[in-house]
Amino acid sequence: MLKGYAMKPLKYSLVLLISLMAVIYTAKYRSDLVAVSHQVHITSFPHHLDPRRELKRKCTSPVSNFVFIKTHKTGSSSVLGLLRNYVNTNELNVTRAYQYPRPFVGGYPGRFKCDFMLPNKSTTTSLEHLRFDAEELKRCFAPNTRYFTILRQPWNSFQSGFHYYRKEFEQKDHCPGMPISYIMQGQDLNVMEFLLQASKMLNPTIPWYFRFRNYQSHDLGIDPMLNDKNEIDNKIQELDKNLDLVMLMEYFDESLVLLKDLLCLDWKSLQHVYHYKEGLYDRNSDFPTRKHKKAFEHLHKIDIALYEHFNQTLWKRVNAYGRDRMTRDLQTLHRMRNENQDTVEKREQRGPVPATTSQWRKQLKQYMSENSGACFKPEKRTSGNALESSTQTSITFH
Template identity: 30%
Template sequence: MNVRWEMPNRTCLQKLAVLLSLTVIIVVQWKYIVKKSPASRKSSIRTAECKPVRNFVYLKTHKTGSTSLKLILEKHRKRHKISGKVREFPFPYYCGYPGSIRKEFCFIGSYNASSGNQRASVLMGHFRFNKENVKELVSTGARYISIMRDPAKALESSFHYYYDHGRINKSPYYKMDIRCLGFPYVGVLGEHGKTFSDFITTVSPSSILKQPWGFRAKNYQSYDFGVDPHNESYQYVMGEARKLDQTFDLVLILEHFLESLVLLKDLLCMTWRDIIPSTRTVGRYTTHELTARERHKVDLLTKQDRILYNYFNRSLWRKIGEYGEKRMKTHVKKLRRMIKFPASRQSFTKKAKGDRNNASVVVRFQNKTNEDRVLEIGRRLELLFPRTDRKSLPDKSLFSGLAKHMVENNGWCPRFATKEIIRT
């Protein structure tokens, strides 16, 4: 029996070609999906669907590179026209610093936060963290962000900023400045013109907190996070670190700043241009090389900070692992290129802090009672409050209440006379 083979018609061939093409496309797409990591797929979906975050809390820790980060977040706020920001008062602090944040000492726009049911969309700046009090102030669903720095470097930066800036200031506002520039360092050394090494040699870690603003020289970052400065046990600090980790969505690490910014971009649904730092500030001082004995003293002064720093450094790298290490390296390279050659008109420039001089200033203190301190700070606060906004205050007793809160938390400044001695 002869079988006769017939050529398929043209229509059948066309259908077969289409079927083969579809098969190839499906196979290629399937291989791409299998190869792509789950974290990358999740992030890609989120990036395509995300909306810029409009509610966030930024705890601006001291001497950690936090100003550069605040500029980035402020740019994000202005770009998306986010209102309802908690304002600074008294400058540069928020809501009762150095005491824990309290709603009655906060202002949203021109109005006291306790005068109504209004909640803030944005809180970012120097305040002492307290989870429950912040939740009373800020809208629900807010993202929580902060930053940390190597504790030894942060301590040295704190010394040079407060000690060097605490020299005689000719500004007419200096007498009203409630920051008490110079302390606690000038309180320990008794004069200006000394070095960081002199301070480390002289300071007593067990008594530094008795100085006004003493927390600036001992566990400064932990203090800002609301950790009890008098409990340095490892178990307690680790417990506080875990609680903070449950609250904060991201704690950036200055030593890994670019990786941190990439994660911040992902968290707040920002663009690449959003996370380019516009400026950075640098201090004019030479980093001191610590001796073994000085290193031991610094470790005693930064014990809590070191525990928190190590905890959140590990947390950061876990987040980087979830983001994808290979993907992170690619994006860090991209960000580094954008910072070096900004595509926009922004410039990543160094903004030098004030010059230092070698004048020695001997300081003589006058004792004051707590009542005197409250009265003096209260008067300063009333003078510092903008005159146009005073009508919005619910009660004029706010100034005395805020002053008392500050004094009770070591935020007072001794009255002193100075005599300048120029070194030759």
């Protein structure tokens, strides 16, 4: 009898201890979710994406079949440097697609076509600028090919593009200056003034208009002029199904860790730091007026939706990868980067471009021109600020 009474306090103590541990664990788990949710501005994740759960890919050898959809003004050149290092250090038996005309592959700015890729057969890897077309890429790359890309916060990308194209190519009478040379026509516009002008002018009749209208969506194969929300959502869902990984420049290190997992990289492949400096400029963090904000949203409606979607999927991937595992790998990456912080990539020298026929080049030029890739020769404005005349010229291949 006394023994029974003696056991009750011990039993109650154990129950109390277990309950307390459960409360502490639940609080920690919820705080983890809130932290991740804050990063992507959502409040919850599906139950199967438990941040304690680690998904580990089985890696037996480096992946040699992959396509990097190199988007513009997104930090993609830094990823390109890492991939070149990966290919070279592992001595992979790969055949890379050539840039033709530089720096494009497969008929860019038209959607990728196998017929316009060099070499046409036996290509296993592409690292350069191409316009994504899932079905066409599957037609000429192996079934086990892995597809990935990188995105950037659209307003930051827009500003980067403005300063890059204005500084390097303004008023030049060939493709690299478009559509800056068309819109500015000798005017000294700042980025906000350019934004308002572009929102009124940019459409498919202006060569290379997409550089300032849903540029990232264009590179991923979506029509930059698409406006219907349901159609936009459907296109983004299609991309989600066809891409193995979408990296984000704003979370570059987390993206690199996921890329390492996707391609079965070793740490040596990520140990170098690659710097691509476009020059310093004052970045505007916000819009001065509602008018400017609406102008930007008009030009980048798809890019904004695209970024928001893949911002969420990136953090779901991080959760599936394992939060603790990600933390450990980031520490390793940062340590290796600090040890190699003075390393800068040397530009790659490639062999001669495979021979082509004049008929093939003619067809490629025509395809590029049909997809807003013609060239424009700017003319002077009249006193009324209207264009006197404009001419489109053929693309020059070197």
